[in-house]
Amino acid sequence: MLIPTVTENLKLGDKVNKKTSHIFVFLEIFAHEGGIQSYIKDIFRAYLKLNQGYKAEVFLLRDSPESLNYFENENFKFHYFKNHSPHLGRVKMAAALLKCLLQNRPQQVFCGHINLAVLIQTLCQPLGIPYTVLTYGKEVWEPLKNQERRALESAAGIWTISRYSRDRACIANGLDPKTIQMIPCAIDGDKFTPGNKQPELVEKYGFSGAKVLMTVARLWSGDIYKGVDVTIRALPQIAEVFPEVKYLVIGRGDDQPRLAQLAKDLGVSDRVVFAGFVATEELMEHYRLADAYIMPSQEGFGIVYLEAMACQVPVLSGDDDGSADPLQDGKLGWRVPHRNPDAVAAACIEMLQGNDRRCDGQWLREQAIALFGLDALQQRLQQLLLSSVISHNNK
Template sequence: MRSTTNYLFCFLEIFSSEGGIQSYVRDILKAYVSLTAAANSPPQAQVLLLRDSPDCKNPYQSKNIKFYYLKTDRPWLGRLKFATILLSCLVQKRPQRVFCGHINLAPLIQTLCRPLGIPYTILTYGKEVWEPLAPKYQTAMRQADSIWTISRYTRDSLRDSFAARTCQINNLNPEKFPIVPCTVDGNIFTIGPKSQHLLKQYNLINAKILITVARLRSTDIYKGVDVTIQALPQIAKTFPNVKYLVIGRGDDRSRLAQLAADLGVAERVIFAGFVATENLAAHYRLADACVMPSQEGFGIVYLEALACGVPVLAGDADGSADPLQDGKLGWRVPHRDSAAVAVACIEMLKGKDKRCDRDFLREQTLARFSFESLCQSLEEIFQASDTPKNG
């Protein structure tokens, strides 16, 4: 990365809420800071945050990175401030590239960048770009210099969509769609014994434990917590001591609790609520299996569980193919099929499959998805983007 590089990053939010996208974006920023720290004259960067406020804890604060916190009580005012500061940065700083952190920001960035001749990159994750997009978003993506994708599934979905819209099947430049995968901190998520304190806290002593870490929002039913609850009666026939620890918060919790009661498994389902990142690893280690039959753009949860040596179950038609390495490291089942989830969970709890070898799971995961591998990928992409293109 050249020392003269000047980048502008635009995100919806990073610090004010939890989720896979927020975690991914934080890793991108952390990698950027790491890559630029050793430079004699570190490159400058500006970061615009539409929904974050100045009181957010920010571990990436640096004299070489200026953060703009634009959250307001009135959303329209925040959007106006965002657009005003974005235009000011573009005109005054003339960044070499703008990184658009969400498709919702893309039309504005396209409108302001194109007349100024400033290239922009759009970061994509999963569901937000899997479905057909409105024309203004299609235009913004078509005119983007590049589109980062989080997994092969999202990349292929985007490329197929581009081909269908433009009638170009063989002329899509693969360099326009680099994959920038998620990462896991192997120093935090480690193999270890089950915490006796937590086992007592959740009444899990002598239980076979399934775990899910996910938002419990009514808009995120696809995470599959309800499907796993529906599978519990069948699993209990083989493992009468099975219990299901659900970590996460949201407005769908009451529906899920009622579903467990209706199925007669309420005593088996423990809703732990929100767990801070620094305490997640200890909770993963409680589990005999991590279960999330979902539709994910990637699924950072799977990496965290695998790095802790915990067997995992995911959906079979989404970006989870990457962390599970096409089934080498876990079970992939139809994401709304409770019978298939039950069968897979029973196999996982028996623990006889190679995909239950904790050391193997951790070793294979860190070999491909460590923070160092992310830094290497980003350095190659930044270097390519810094190279002037002929013609």
Template sequence: MAKKFNQKKGNIFVFLEILSCEGGIQSYVRDIFQAYQDITNSAKPDDSFLELDILLLRDGKDCENPYQSKSLNFYYFKSQSIWLGRLKLATTLLWFLIKKRPQQVFCGHINLAPLVQILCVPLGIPYTVLTYGKEVWKPLPNKYQQALKQATKILTISRYSRDRCCESNHLDPQKFQLLPCMVDGDKFIPGVKPIDLIERYNLQGTKVLMTVARLWSGDPYKGVDVTIRALPAILQFFPEVKYLVIGRGDDQPRLAKLAQDLGVGEKVVFAGFVPTEDLVKHYQVADAYVMPSQEGFGIVYLEAMACGVPVLSGDADGSAEPLQDGRLGWRVPHRNPEAVANACIEILKGEDKRCDGQWLREESLKIFGKVAFTERVRQL
């Protein structure tokens, strides 16, 4: 009688860095790890969930890692020499491919895709490339385009990000699968306006518009300047409005000068950097979340809505997903101060169903909450 062959092949993930820095893609991948842990923790002993080997190029063993477990094995390749780190990662990946013959390799960044392609294709091992946003929105050099074209699948967060990547790099949209971002409804919750923040930012008796964004001069698409330009028109209807801007960067002096030049300097509050764990209280102090931007998705819109805060976004980007094509919020031309002003005035009047905080929270969590995200990961 033939010996029964063990069919439980694992998967391999290859990333630049996940644990040593903060950012949208890092948060997204950590959510994937958490979902996978939840799936394996709830599995029956005989369920054949796959073991994951996770290779990290720029993270070191000294990084705090809450995801290490019996189903998630992490390998670190941080080195003072960039090329030495890449060589160690490449040789380890090749050894794993030959020894373990994984079911699939997930490449966590376009910059690693050519390496994954070179090693996987000759061995007949399928690979998926994870894309997040603007890193694939422009025409890529040929070696990156070829790595995407030879991938079995391309994973991305929104229709918008998929379409821009396809248009710029001549890719087949059928190759893409969507895994939208998620929001933790246990962490982001509605609440009364925190008194300490009202006092800290001098917001007594005000209506608060809020944006969370990096204030970088080379990355002005978040629309903070557009919202500042919209303030004079908003103040005609709601003179008590203040605009709370959370984030830091070298563009802040320009934005502050713009506010002064428009006569609304005292109405704009630059809060600077706010730790992730303090963001919930800041959402709770807001009457509207305003970011007329160009996003690949826009997790901040989900965070605001989970806190019961109405939202405004741009109308030609990935925010169509979290705002459900405008059903849950206002989508306006992202460089149009007049459109931003008109939408903010509507929001502050509070007469639209999209201002119902409890409804906003329920509808956003229904599609983008932890349960829905975990089920998508299970299916993938």
């Protein structure tokens, strides 16, 4: 059955909205900043722009009522279960969730993490309430426990952020790709905008006259797949063509000493600037410093690529991960073998030369926002919600 478009189905949406309520269950949204948390917040922003008849309740296992929450309103109620005893917090949430399910009989429950899927299945299945599991990346890329896999198989739907993440989850856990729907990450084009390099930051980092490469990533020893070390290894070759090249690394973690030593060993320590943690509200000004965004990684999606493109900065990613979606299989950026310094160096040189269409910042921004802007996310969310209603009513 064809999924009606948003415009064609405002009347259908109105009818559905009055009868439909949704329950969302997440580990956390506000306690920490991260890619998953930002993604969930974008979904909430899109949800709140849908027809006002939608009413939802949100259950948060690890967040507390003191969290800064600008989403709550009369149609969007939050329940917090952070507890000094994680087990007790989980029990309290399960009891409150069961009560809510019995009282409201919601149209759909959205399970926000695979670690909650067994609980959601246990509560929803006996009541005949359909549930959808949201997945993101590596948490479903390896074989799951039998209970978790059965919870996925029993779900009315599975949402994920990229084709790559879908395919890896299916291969690892024997899932049917047809049961998985795409709801990709989104970029706020009003938040990330192009602009001139801020003189104060240019002076702070010593970037006067420099060609600046940039990466935003956690510098954890368990996350070397981000490719910061590969980019450092590529710098000597890049410097042969662009002697003024500098590399700005934003992020913090226990791997920074190793990376700093690597730069020293390769004789490029004067080219690498470790900026440490940069708050989200200051990140845009740092993107504007960059002549190219470099992250030869293995991502489930890679929201940072969209952030850079929205700021009119050309991008480089790995060639075997979820970045295929934001980079549109190489149409919007360079994709290279993620552990190959020679390939990274060659691509960086092309990017800094600026002769490729993928260096056209205005075009990049237009493409990124058209495909992955908040309006596109809202349209996609509306389609999926209407689809779930139609599917449920046809059963």
